[in-house]
Amino acid sequence: MKIILTKDVEKLGKEGDVIEVKEGFARNFLLPQGSAIKATKNSFKEIEELKKRKDKQDEKIKNEAAQLKAKLETLSVTITVEAKDTEELYGSVTEQQILKALKEEGFALDKGKIALPEAIKKLGVYNLKVNLHPAVEANLRLWVMKK
Secondary structure, eight states: OEEEESSOBTTTBOTTOEEEOOHHHIIIIIHHHTSEEEOOHHHHHHHHHHHHHHHHHHHHHHHHHHHHHHHHHTOEEEEEEOBOTTSEEEEEEOHHHHHHHHHHTTOOOOTTOEEOSSOEEESEEEEEEEEEETTEEEEEEEEEEEO
């Protein structure tokens, strides 16, 4: 049976793919879950409209991420921590602390967006990557200062 996937299905295909599956699998699993529709002339038109709407929505999200990138790259975030005389921290600066500092500046980001290549265990200035969208990556300047 030929079907068109309406969602990404692991080990089967991505949204909009036209694939051939066994009739029982389509009828008992994919169709009731809303993961696929039967491949007909009308369904191809529906999928094209769905793709256009999704592309517009993705473009809107990408543009918002680009605007956020411009704002983040002009920002310097400062975190004050307890440190030894040798400029080593008693702990390390975590992503949660950075997110909290960004929230105080008016930026609400989700956990996992900030890429920490290694634990921040010394005072100084760090340039961090912030993944805002698969196609948009911002640079964030982080200052770690002693209390």
